[in-house]
Amino acid sequence: MNLRIKKLYISFLRFKKAFSDYPFRKFNIVEILLFWIKNKLTRSQFLVLSGVLVGLSAGLAGVLLKTLVHHIQSFVTKDVAFEERLLVYAIFPLLGIVLTAIIVKYLFNSEEDKELSFVLKDIAQNESRIKSNKMYSQIIQSAVTVGFGGSAGLETPIAVTGSAFGSNYAQRYRLGFKERTLLLASGAAAGIAAAFNAPIAGVMFAFEILLTGLVFTDFIPLVIAAICGSLLSRVILNEDAIFILHERDAFNYINIIYFIGLGVITGLYARYFLVVGQRVHRFFGRFKKQVLLRALVGGILLSLLCVAFPPLFGEGYSNIRILHQGNIDHLIHESLFRYFEPSHLVIIFFLALAVMFKAFATSITLSSGGNGGNFAPSLIAGGLLGYLFGYVLTAMGMENVPVTNLMLVGMAGVMSGALYAPLTAIFLIAESSTGYDLFIPLMIVSVIAYTINRFFSPINPVYRKLADDGEIFTTRQDQNILSHIPLKDCINPSSVVIGTIESMEEVMYKFRNSDQNSMAVVDSNKQFWGILTREQLRPFLMGRRHPDETSVSELTINPAFEISTHDSVMKVTKMFDEADVWQLPLLDENRAFLGFVSRSKILANYRALLKDYSE
Secondary structure, rough: HHHHHHHHHHHHHHHHHOOOOOOOOOOHHHHHHHHHHHHOOOOHHHHHHHHHHHOOOOOOOHHHHHHHHHHHHHHHOOOHHHHHHHHHHHHHHHHHHHHHHHHHHHHHOOOOOOOOOOHHHHHHHHOOOOOOOHHHHHHHEEEEEEEOOOOOOOHHHHHHHHHHHHOOOOHHHHOOOHHHHHHHHHHHHHHHHHHHHHHHHHHHHHHHHHHHOOOOOHHHHHHHHHHHHHHHHHHOOOOOOOOOOOOOOOHHHHHHHHHHHHHHHHHHHHHHHHHHHHHHHHHHHHOOOOOOHHHHHHHHHHHHHHHHHHHHOOOOOOHHHHHHHHOOHHHHHHOOOHHHOOHHHHHHHHHHHHHHHHHHHHHHHOOOOOEOOOHHHHHHHHHHHHHHHHHHHHHHHOOOOHHHHHHHHHHHHHHHHHHOOHHHHHHHHHOOOOOHHHHHHHHHHHHHHHHHHHOOOOOOOOHHHHHHHHOOOOOOOOHHHHHOOOHHHOOOOOOOOOOOOOHHHHHHHHOOOOOOOEEEEEOOOOOEEEEEEEEHHHHHOOOOHHHHOOOHHHOOEEEOOOOEEOHHHHHHHHHHHOOOOEEEEEEEEEEEEEEEEEEEHHHHHHHHHHHHHHH
């Protein structure tokens, strides 16, 4: 045994000595040890180890973010009287959005994409490489936004941070695209698992949202990362399931009609939530270059909404517990509605407006400069909507209405419809509430809500433009492969250029000594003029017409399409299909000719990638 340990130690020292000459960057002892372990383990074994490390890192990031937000909110709202609390609602949401906008602009010097869009784009367009600053930028920004009362959630920033950990870990240890994507998704799954103590929901989230259109046979690292993230969060924070609501009613088939109705309501509300988000985003798009003005406008609007409806302040999870405890009067007492005589009508009106304005509060938070996600807002809106539905049924004289069950299932319904992730919603609520006995109503409501939103738009409207432009993967495998092909790899290396001032004899000579059927024509300023094909020159090449009868500029024709450097290969493929040609010219912004994009080169790259994906 001692001899074996000695041999391993000598092997490690040799590896360290050889690795010390690595030219690009210095490595610490832990990284050198991991490289050495990587060389000793099989691919599957190293991925399992990687899943553990990425899961722990993402879980720790989730713990850090939740702790930061907890301390900030405790500082802001602890032991505050009603009049002072209204002042808190009026000042701090505005302050949070302005501070976040300043941090993004001056500390990170960028206007970062919100939610998961840039992660999906990095998977499809950047081979799952995420910038290293995403491992901490989301924590800082979302802590300020949500801690000061922004109406958004922490789960998406935690997932993005976990994705960045997984991606950068894979880049550091020079793993391939598949391994990089798998560990990116593992980090996100661990982040969601840490946020909700729900490892299965974390895995479902990775498959439904991040890995759409991708096929993996080795998903064990994903599961292990989710477990590690959840365990670490539970050990450090000592939190139990988030939505444990005692006195929950057992599922009764007699109440099935309630859940079907709630499924329709949550589905329509989820559509409303998405449409409001898009319109608010377009409104704040007018202030694209006026970062501080945009933050001020958004912050003021959000503060006004929080003053009128306190449940819109911050994440809002505590509101679900308050409603479950039957303390609806407490929520109304903290709002301006305290000046109205309490009645069923006032309560219904208050809850209905809170639910409707929740979509505006979240959209304003995210579009005006704040940072966060739609996870918590969709859950809180669903909980409020479920409670409102149950309250109305009770007020109408219905007996034995399962209000708590409707709250929990409503969360899943809105989340399923708003995020287009029914499985994530089902398992998230089942795990985070220990409501496994509610699987049937959870499935009914989530599927109905998801189906309604799929009816309006097959792809989540948040990502529809990206999908149409081929910038993210979708369930269409052909489109995914095409979007992964760089346009520069499809240029014909034998492209020939002729000038408008060249003689017909020179042009005919080039055609006779080339196997190309088309040549690009440029003017004296090297700008693209058009194309000349062998078919057009055939009468001159065969001697039926004399070259002096015409000139190059007169014979030149315009191509069916011109390709720009910003066009995707998927868009170019549609051009080829419509024009029914084999080559199209690629031009830069100044109309300089860069080469012919070849249809056959696209097909060759497609076949090569298809082979890689099927292995």
